[in-house]
Each structure stands twice: as C-alpha cells, then as structure tokens.
Amino acid sequence: MQILRKSEWEGFKKIFGMSRKEVIKRVKESGLKGKSGSNFPTGLKWELMGKGIRYLICNADEGEPGTFKDRFIMEKNPSLLIEGIAIASYAMDVHKAFIYLRGEYSYIKPKLERVIKQSEKYLKKINLKININLGAGSYLCGEETAILESIEGKRPVARQKPPYPSDVGLYGEPTCINNVETLANVPLIFLGKWNNKLELYSLSGDLKNPGVYEIETGTNLKQIVSLGKPKTEPKVIYFGASGGCIPYKKFENLSVNCKTISERGAMLGPRSLIVCGKDRSIVEFSKIITEFFLHESCGYCTPCREGNFRIWELLKKIEEGNGKKSDLKLMEKLAHHIGETSYCALGSSSTTHLKCAIKYFKEEFLRLCR
Amino acid sequence: MQIKINGKEVKAKEGETILEVARRNKIYIPTLCYHPDLKPEGRCRVCLVEVNKKLVTSCNTKVENKMEIFTNTKRVLEARRLNLELLLSNVSYIRKDFEVAKLAKELGIRKIRFKKYVDISKGRAPxxxxxxxxxxxxxxxxxxxxxxxxxxxxxxxxxxxxxxxxxxxxxxxxxxxxxxxxxxxxxxxxxxxxRAFNEKLVKYVENMDLVRDNKFFIVQTAPSIRASLGEIFGMEPGTLVTGKMVSALRKIGFDKVFDTDFGADLTIIEEANEFVERIKKNKNLPLITSCCPSWIKFAEDTYPFLLKNISTCKSPQQMFGAIAKTYYAKKIGVKPENLIVVSVMPCISKKFEAEKLEMKSAGCPDVDVVLTTRELGRIIEKKKIKFAKLKDDEFDLPFGLSSGGGAIFGVTGGVTESALRVAYELLTGEKLKNVDFRQVRGFEGIRDANIKIKNKNLRVAIVHGLGNIREMIESGRWKKYHFIEMMACPGGCIGGGGQPRPTTKEIRKKRMDALYRQDKNKEIRVASHNPAIKKIYKEFLGKPLGEKSKKLLHTKYKKRRPKYF
The missing domain is CATH 3.30.70.20 (Alpha-Beta Plaits)
Incomplete structure (x- = not known):
C-alpha cells in the first residue's frame, strides 16, 4: 500500500531550500484533493489562507458510520501524518497545529503523542507545536466549523458561512482544516513515485473480508465489492450514513468516482461502502440510519431536529404495517424539505439515504403500506 | 449595489442581510426567531427565501451584487409552512396573542399532522x-x-x-x-x-370581590407600568394610562390604590442623604444604587467586593411595604397580617426580593403578592374589564401623592436625576432652579456626566443592562465615579422582564418619553418637596437616616455562595 510507505522524514527534508510558495505550487501541481469527501484541491485551500496568526487543524474526527480509513493510517503509519502536518505548517507559516481526535479513538492518543515527541527535532526547526484535542463523541464535530467551536470550548454547532474558516476560523484567525488522509499523502508527493489516483476505501457490511483497501478511482463497483468477498448476493450499497445508497445489481459496472455517484442521487463522501445482502430490509435499514441522525442532530435548526424525529415516527409506523400511502408521501416530502432547508451540511445530508431508498426501492415501502 | 427581489430592482448596501433590504422596501418576509436586538442565527428556518434555486434564510444571508431573490414562490411558501408546522407539533396550546399564533395564521396552518411528545417541567424560582x-x-x-x-x-x-x-x-x-x-x-x-408569586394569594387577589375575610387589600403600582400597561390592550406604546389603571384596579376590588412613586420619593431622600454623608466623609465612594434587585443578586453572586459601596436603602417596593405594614396599618387600625400589600411591578426579580427573609418589618412579609405587568393585564382581561373605555381615576391619599422625581424612576438615568435634585438642595441649601439634568438622560449602555454642585465636581455614571454592568466593573472604570446607577434591564424598568411583549428599542424609547412627559407635567418635581413625605417624616420616621428609618428602610447584603457545587 502506498499510504504505508515509511518516509522517515525524507519528504520533510526535501522542502528545505524551497520557499513556501514553491511548496504550495508543488502540492497544487500534484493534484491532491481533499480526501474527506469534499474533493476541494488542497493546494488551493492552502493558498487561500488569510492574513493573521494561522492555525492548522487535522480533522481526525472520523464519525461517519462505516468509515475507518483515518484510524487505519493513525494506527499503522502515524509518523507520515505528523510529517504531513509539518510540511503543511511550513507551507502556510503555521506555528500551532491541532489534531482533533475522535473521542472513541482516545487509545490512539498516546501513540500519536509518542510520535510527536520522537519527531521533536524536526518540529523545532519550523517552530511548530502540535496539540491533540479529544472530541466528546459528537458526529457533528466532523464538520469543519463545528470543530472550531469545539476546540474553543463551546457547544459544537456549525458556523454560518461565509466567512469561511480560511479567513475567520479558530479564535477568529485564519484556519486550515485538512483530513488525516489528505495530510498523510502530502509527504509522498515530495518523495516522488506518488500515484494520485490511489485512494483508501473502507468496506464493511455483509462481507467476509471487511477492511480498508487501496483502490484506484474509477474502478468498477463490482471489482471493489468483490475485494471484500460478499457473504451473499449484495442488494444495496450504502455510502456511509449520510451518503445515500444505490442498488447493486443495476449499477454493477459503474466506475466509482464522485461524479458518477452524485449523478445517481447518492454521495461518495469519504469512500465508505456498506454492503447489504439480499435478505436485508430497506425500511429497517432506513430506520436504523434515521435513529443515528436522531441521536446526532445538534438540535439547532427546526427541520433537522423535528423533521428527523417525524421521519422516524413515520418509518416506525410503516415498518409495523400501520402506514398509509399518504404517510409515505409525507415522508418523502419531509426528506426533501430537510435536505433543502437545514442549517448545516449534517442536516441537509441527513435524509439523502431516505431519498435514495425511496427512489430505488419504492415498492418495498409500498408493500408495507396499507 | 443592485439586487432584484421578486423581479423588482432594489438598491442595497454591502453587508446588509436580505431581510433588512426587504423590510426597508416593504417586502414582507415572516420571521420567528429573528429579533432586531439580537444576532440573527437562523434557527427556526421560517424566513426562507429562494436564491439561485436554493433555499436560504434571509435573516443571516448577506446580499451580493446582482442577487436575484424570490420571497413568495410556491416552494418557499411550502417550506416555510412545513417548518412552522414542525415547530408547532410540539406545542401544547397556543394563545391567540403569541407571536407564533399570528404567524401560524399568516402561513395558513390549520391542522398539525404530528403528535406531541414532551412533558411539562416546572422550576420553583421566580x-x-x-x-x-x-x-x-x-x-x-x-x-x-x-x-x-x-x-x-x-x-x-x-x-x-x-x-x-x-x-x-x-x-x-x-x-x-x-x-x-x-x-x-x-x-x-x-x-x-x-411564576405566580404565591398561587393561593394570587387566586385570592383574582377573586377579591367575592371572598374578603376581614382582609384589607392595598395595591402599589410601579412608576414604569403606566407607560406600558396600555400595550396589552392594543394601545400605542408610550401611552400613559395612569387614570385608567387606577380605576381598573378599583374595579378588581382593591380597597386602596397607592403609588410606588411615593416609595421612590422615600428611597431617593434616604439615598441622597446617604450620598451626601458619604461625600462629606469621603468614604465608600462611589455610591451604587440599590433599587434593582437583579443587580443586587448579581453583585452578591459575582462581585461581593462591591457590597460595601452599594447603598443600604431598600428598593421603593420594599420601603412602601415596610411603611404600609407599620405606619399605615396602625393608622387605619388593621393588623399587619390582615393588610395584604399587592404590588404591580415591571419586574420578575421583585418577586425574589419580596420573598427574602429579612424583608419582614412587622413579623409578616412586607409585600405579600408581586404581580408583573403582564399578570395584571391577564387579571384585567379575566375580569372582562374593558380597559380602553375606563374613566380616569386618581390615586388614594396619603401614598398616592408623588413628585416627578419618583415618576422617572422607571427609566435609566431617572434615579440619578432625582437623586441629584435632592442632593443639590442638601449640599447647597438653595432651591434648584432648573430641575432637568439632561446630561444624564439617554440610551447608551454606559453614560457618564460631570455635574457641578457648589464648586464640587460630581462624576456620575449610569449603566443599564447586566452586560454593560459587567463591562463597567471588570474594566475597573467604576472606581473613578462618585455615584453610579445600575439597572439590570436594558432601558431600566421600562424594559423590565415583566413588561408586555414584544420589546424593541423603539418601544422602550417611547415608554421612556412618556415617563419624562409625566415628570414635566407634575407640579412637584423634587422628592423632598412632596408634602406626604414631609408629613411621614414628621409623624413617624423622624429624620432621614434616623434610627427608625435605618430599621425600616435600610437593609444589609451578604455574599452568596453557589449552593450546588
């Protein structure tokens, strides 16, 4: 695997002699894009930083169900991540970086701290301090502006954009927020022989071999799923909780990248695939995911807070066999409504799964309706 | 810059929100959680508009050049209605006069398709x-x-x-x-x-004309409620309804209707004397006012080092209560426990103050029931009294007589102004020609002024709003003044927590103007010229800061510790 390559700070040594602008230019030319699902060009993000005391935050709050690629990197190759943070900090003139670690990953913290201590002589060269902040278990903290609130010690609620964090971020200063995988890829750019197309996929669900796989973008859906060795014939693929779903049979030969998936109503996001076997009920699965969002909604805005609860109620009614066709209609309307009017990205993506489910598996819902 | 709203070209400035531009051009967008005094957060999602085929909240989205905005497409209207429906699905019942009820009517919500789910929880605080x-x-x-x-x-x-x-x-x-x-x-x-102050007694007050039990009911009305009570009955903000209020209170069944302005006059005489005494001794300056119970609680909780600076005077409400239960009860021959003192206040904190254990001059609480302006309005409505058609009536003597200095107690700067009026005469011994101290009037959160009295330069400061008070104290600026007036609510009592909803800066300003108007029309402007006050000092209290007044009209403060940690 490319991401497991031991760099031993070779990439970091190479940036000396390069100016900050040159480093950013190199990253821009490499075509590295944000690996959290946003696909925003990383070099451009670094270039857009405003003036002031700058901060860098490594987003290690990997809360999306079915995603575990960041944990994989931090467990297997943490020094690559720290090196990436160091290079990014040099490029953006940052002297304070944060790793916002998910609360459930607290066992990784000592390991990261050890690596930071070991690499102190490199960090001292660019006068960089790295802090590790533990989250308290909120899914919303994966959203970049909610991280800022959380580090500041406030209740994690997404901020209104604009202003974007690159201008007004942590403590009102320009802040860059990058994913673990993105930053871990940075040193590899400078080492050479780096393949831009290789990305990490987290496969889980009804598989014999679930886990993290490194796959080139554009691979067939069938090929990806066959790596995990499905137990039974796959019926539907969920892209995490917020990414929606597509039926497997229909899109077997689809080459998987962001564009093709979003054209089909779903969202690839951080490339987590949850494979559901043929004996799974879509209605039950939708209810489980809705329960997840019910628990994780922050309660800030009306549509997400109240709407998801109402969807859960309606799903329960339908699952028990008491639903009517009008209930399904109301549910569909609510799903679109929440997607359109919610305050933050969590709210507006919280019903993607239901929209897709109704789009592709309407008969299954109708069969349960009276 | 130019933007388009519903196809119409409209001019806008940079940094304005869509809602502001629309309001200025009289294009209606319904709002719920938005309030002009507060920072727009976009929680309720009722003020949605359509921009670039996307739905955005108008309250916190800034305009951009050549933006095209639609405020009444079918999509927008449906989304707004569904959001309000979701909000209301959890509400037990809605009174017609709530903001939400008006909005539901506007957006055409007739039936809510969802059921309720939350239980009621009640606290025991005010x-x-x-x-x-x-x-x-x-x-x-x-x-x-x-x-x-x-x-x-x-x-x-x-x-x-x-x-x-x-x-x-x-x-x-x-x-x-x-x-x-x-x-x-x-x-x-x-x-x-x-919270209803004492539910048994409030029921008693509501049905006073039916059950009497040899109780004698008197009521005192705070300075600021006469400028706001009318709003409950659809009058313009800033209408003075003193006469109507008195006759409504009589109709409810009170035996005597008195004025807290009298208590305010008493307060200001005690306070001005205290102030002059401290200036002469140059001790414990600045003197900080003590009329606001919220401010007292704030200081006791957070800034105990200021307690020695706070005037020891009770608030007007408590002074009135103490006088009523001792002097007045004796005069009319009623036992203090049978004399029920009801006070109508613009304030929720006054309920807390009246419940304090030390506020017992005659063995029973000085003030038995505290009602807020809103509660009084509700009682008047319950009794089916047609408020707007009532005839004007006058307060009863002796405690209905008051000066203009007492009348402006309800507004920020008022206490300072009436204290200065009395202090001037005490310091110089002359009669004050121009009683208006315009320097201390205004609406800024922290104001200060230099007042020259007999070649002595007095620095006074007026602070309102607890946020401003915190700023004043923590910046250390408070040390350089001689006299500071602190009021917890923005605008003073006219913006108090018990006043009719809604409140905005304009409404508060109108109420303020009404109180200054009342002061101007009074014959007696300075508290110490009030004949009723002179009489009570002669007959009962002796002299300001004397033994009896120290016992009845002054109190002590203590540091509070949080009990829960």
Whole structure:
C-alpha cells in the first residue's frame, strides 16, 4: 500500500531550500484533493489562507458510520501524518497545529503523542507545536466549523458561512482544516513515485473480508465489492450514513468516482461502502440510519431536529404495517424539505439515504403500506 | 449595489442581510426567531427565501451584487409552512396573542399532522419554564449570553431532546441567575415566564370581590407600568394610562390604590442623604444604587467586593411595604397580617426580593403578592374589564401623592436625576432652579456626566443592562465615579422582564418619553418637596437616616455562595 510507505522524514527534508510558495505550487501541481469527501484541491485551500496568526487543524474526527480509513493510517503509519502536518505548517507559516481526535479513538492518543515527541527535532526547526484535542463523541464535530467551536470550548454547532474558516476560523484567525488522509499523502508527493489516483476505501457490511483497501478511482463497483468477498448476493450499497445508497445489481459496472455517484442521487463522501445482502430490509435499514441522525442532530435548526424525529415516527409506523400511502408521501416530502432547508451540511445530508431508498426501492415501502 | 427581489430592482448596501433590504422596501418576509436586538442565527428556518434555486434564510444571508431573490414562490411558501408546522407539533396550546399564533395564521396552518411528545417541567424560582411550549428559537439563550452576559442558560442535550437549560440542570434558584427576566420578555411563546408569586394569594387577589375575610387589600403600582400597561390592550406604546389603571384596579376590588412613586420619593431622600454623608466623609465612594434587585443578586453572586459601596436603602417596593405594614396599618387600625400589600411591578426579580427573609418589618412579609405587568393585564382581561373605555381615576391619599422625581424612576438615568435634585438642595441649601439634568438622560449602555454642585465636581455614571454592568466593573472604570446607577434591564424598568411583549428599542424609547412627559407635567418635581413625605417624616420616621428609618428602610447584603457545587 502506498499510504504505508515509511518516509522517515525524507519528504520533510526535501522542502528545505524551497520557499513556501514553491511548496504550495508543488502540492497544487500534484493534484491532491481533499480526501474527506469534499474533493476541494488542497493546494488551493492552502493558498487561500488569510492574513493573521494561522492555525492548522487535522480533522481526525472520523464519525461517519462505516468509515475507518483515518484510524487505519493513525494506527499503522502515524509518523507520515505528523510529517504531513509539518510540511503543511511550513507551507502556510503555521506555528500551532491541532489534531482533533475522535473521542472513541482516545487509545490512539498516546501513540500519536509518542510520535510527536520522537519527531521533536524536526518540529523545532519550523517552530511548530502540535496539540491533540479529544472530541466528546459528537458526529457533528466532523464538520469543519463545528470543530472550531469545539476546540474553543463551546457547544459544537456549525458556523454560518461565509466567512469561511480560511479567513475567520479558530479564535477568529485564519484556519486550515485538512483530513488525516489528505495530510498523510502530502509527504509522498515530495518523495516522488506518488500515484494520485490511489485512494483508501473502507468496506464493511455483509462481507467476509471487511477492511480498508487501496483502490484506484474509477474502478468498477463490482471489482471493489468483490475485494471484500460478499457473504451473499449484495442488494444495496450504502455510502456511509449520510451518503445515500444505490442498488447493486443495476449499477454493477459503474466506475466509482464522485461524479458518477452524485449523478445517481447518492454521495461518495469519504469512500465508505456498506454492503447489504439480499435478505436485508430497506425500511429497517432506513430506520436504523434515521435513529443515528436522531441521536446526532445538534438540535439547532427546526427541520433537522423535528423533521428527523417525524421521519422516524413515520418509518416506525410503516415498518409495523400501520402506514398509509399518504404517510409515505409525507415522508418523502419531509426528506426533501430537510435536505433543502437545514442549517448545516449534517442536516441537509441527513435524509439523502431516505431519498435514495425511496427512489430505488419504492415498492418495498409500498408493500408495507396499507 | 443592485439586487432584484421578486423581479423588482432594489438598491442595497454591502453587508446588509436580505431581510433588512426587504423590510426597508416593504417586502414582507415572516420571521420567528429573528429579533432586531439580537444576532440573527437562523434557527427556526421560517424566513426562507429562494436564491439561485436554493433555499436560504434571509435573516443571516448577506446580499451580493446582482442577487436575484424570490420571497413568495410556491416552494418557499411550502417550506416555510412545513417548518412552522414542525415547530408547532410540539406545542401544547397556543394563545391567540403569541407571536407564533399570528404567524401560524399568516402561513395558513390549520391542522398539525404530528403528535406531541414532551412533558411539562416546572422550576420553583421566580421564572419557570414550560418545555411543552418551547420551540427552541434560541432567543432566551442569546439574551442571556450576548445582552445580559450572565451565560446561565444554553442548549443542553442533542437532537430531539435539546432544551434550553442551566448547566447540569441546576435549579434556577441556586444558579447565578439574577431573575432579570429578559429571557421571558423575549420569548415568543410564553414558554419562559414568571411564576405566580404565591398561587393561593394570587387566586385570592383574582377573586377579591367575592371572598374578603376581614382582609384589607392595598395595591402599589410601579412608576414604569403606566407607560406600558396600555400595550396589552392594543394601545400605542408610550401611552400613559395612569387614570385608567387606577380605576381598573378599583374595579378588581382593591380597597386602596397607592403609588410606588411615593416609595421612590422615600428611597431617593434616604439615598441622597446617604450620598451626601458619604461625600462629606469621603468614604465608600462611589455610591451604587440599590433599587434593582437583579443587580443586587448579581453583585452578591459575582462581585461581593462591591457590597460595601452599594447603598443600604431598600428598593421603593420594599420601603412602601415596610411603611404600609407599620405606619399605615396602625393608622387605619388593621393588623399587619390582615393588610395584604399587592404590588404591580415591571419586574420578575421583585418577586425574589419580596420573598427574602429579612424583608419582614412587622413579623409578616412586607409585600405579600408581586404581580408583573403582564399578570395584571391577564387579571384585567379575566375580569372582562374593558380597559380602553375606563374613566380616569386618581390615586388614594396619603401614598398616592408623588413628585416627578419618583415618576422617572422607571427609566435609566431617572434615579440619578432625582437623586441629584435632592442632593443639590442638601449640599447647597438653595432651591434648584432648573430641575432637568439632561446630561444624564439617554440610551447608551454606559453614560457618564460631570455635574457641578457648589464648586464640587460630581462624576456620575449610569449603566443599564447586566452586560454593560459587567463591562463597567471588570474594566475597573467604576472606581473613578462618585455615584453610579445600575439597572439590570436594558432601558431600566421600562424594559423590565415583566413588561408586555414584544420589546424593541423603539418601544422602550417611547415608554421612556412618556415617563419624562409625566415628570414635566407634575407640579412637584423634587422628592423632598412632596408634602406626604414631609408629613411621614414628621409623624413617624423622624429624620432621614434616623434610627427608625435605618430599621425600616435600610437593609444589609451578604455574599452568596453557589449552593450546588
């Protein structure tokens, strides 16, 4: 695997002699894009930083169900991540970086701290301090502006954009927020022989071999799923909780990248695939995911807070066999409504799964309706 | 820059929000959690508009050049209606006069398709909360955090279990809450509200004409409620309804209707004497006023080092109560426990003050029942009294007679002004020619002025709003003054927590003007010229700061410790 390559700070040594602008230019030319699902060009993000005391935050709050690629990197190759943070900090003139670690990953913290201590002589060269902040278990903290609130010690609620964090971020200063995988890829750019197309996929669900796989973008859906060795014939693929779903049979030969998936109503996001076997009920699965969002909604805005609860109620009614066709209609309307009017990205993506489910598996819902 | 709203070209400035531009051009967009005094947060999602085929909230989206905005497409209207429906699905019942009810009517919500799910929870502090009604608009949280800066309430829990609450669910009574009641004032749904002071007695007051039991009911009305009570009955903000209020109170069944302005006059004489004494001794300066119980609670909780500077005078309400239960009860031959003193206040904190243990001059509480302006309005409505058609009546003697100095107690700067009027005469021994101290009037959060009295330069400061008070104290500026007036609510009592909803800066300004108008029309402008005051000092109290007045009209403060940690 490319991401497991031991760099031993070779990439970091190479940036000396390069100016900050040159480093950013190199990253821009490499075509590295944000690996959290946003696909925003990383070099451009670094270039857009405003003036002031700058901060860098490594987003290690990997809360999306079915995603575990960041944990994989931090467990297997943490020094690559720290090196990436160091290079990014040099490029953006940052002297304070944060790793916002998910609360459930607290066992990784000592390991990261050890690596930071070991690499102190490199960090001292660019006068960089790295802090590790533990989250308290909120899914919303994966959203970049909610991280800022959380580090500041406030209740994690997404901020209104604009202003974007690159201008007004942590403590009102320009802040860059990058994913673990993105930053871990940075040193590899400078080492050479780096393949831009290789990305990490987290496969889980009804598989014999679930886990993290490194796959080139554009691979067939069938090929990806066959790596995990499905137990039974796959019926539907969920892209995490917020990414929606597509039926497997229909899109077997689809080459998987962001564009093709979003054209089909779903969202690839951080490339987590949850494979559901043929004996799974879509209605039950939708209810489980809705329960997840019910628990994780922050309660800030009306549509997400109240709407998801109402969807859960309606799903329960339908699952028990008491639903009517009008209930399904109301549910569909609510799903679109929440997607359109919610305050933050969590709210507006919280019903993607239901929209897709109704789009592709309407008969299954109708069969349960009276 | 030029933008288009519903196809119409409209001019806009940079940095304005869509809602501001639309309001200026008289294009209607419904709002719920938005309030002009507060920072727009976009929680309720009712003010949606369509921009670039996307739905955005107009309250916190800034305009951009050549933006095309649609405020009344079918998509927008449906989304707004569904959001309000979702909000209301959790509300127990809606009174017609709540903001939410008006909005529901506008958006055409007839039936709500969802069922309720939350239970009622009640606190025992002067403020209570009804989760059954709360729609989580977040106004109370913002007022507490951004305007009053107490930071006592925030949202707790997540998702559908979110509620506005104190940290670790501490009962309000034991929390640093000052009971200023601003959260209740800004609530669009009456979910946060004043607790009925003593439910038995309030029922008694409501049915006073039926059950009497040899009780003698008197009522005192605060200076600021006469400028705001009319709003409950559809009158313009700033209409003075003194006469109508008195006759309504008589109709409810009170034996005597008195004026807290009298208590205010008494307060100011005691306070001015205290001030002059401290100036002569040059000790414990600045003198900080003590009329506002929220401010007292705030100081006791947070700034105990200031307690020696605070005037020892009780508030006008308590002074009146003490005088009524001792002097007046004896005069009319009623036992103090049979004399029921009801006070109508613009304030929720006064309920807390009246419950204090030390406020017992004659063995029973000085003030038995405290009603807020809103509660009085509700009683008048319940009794089916047609308020607008009432004839004007006058206060009873002896405690109905008051000066203009007492009348302006309800507005920020008023206490300072009337204290200066009395202090001038005490310091110089001359009669004051121009009683208006215009330097101390105004609406800024922190104001100061230099007043020259007999070649002595007095530096006075006026602070209103707990947020401003905090700034004043923590910056250390308070040390350089001789006299500071502190009021917990923005605008003073006219913006108090018990006043009619809604409140905005314009409404508060109108109420303020009304009180200054009243002061101007009074014959007696200086408190010490009030014949009723002169009489009571002659017959009963002796002299200001004398033995009897120290016992009845002054109190002590103590440092409070949070009980819960």
């Amino acid at each position: 403020i209570e909360k009804d989760n059954h009604k709360c729609i989580l608009c977040g106004r109370c949280v913002q007022v507490c955090q951004n305007i009053q800066k107490i930071n006592n309430i925030d949202f707790v829990n997540r998702g559908i279990f979110t509620e506005a609450n104190t940290p670790f669910n501490i009962p309000l009574k034991y929390s640093p809450c000052t009971f200023c009641g601003q959260c209740a004032l800004y609530c669009p749904e009456n979910a946060l509200r004043e």
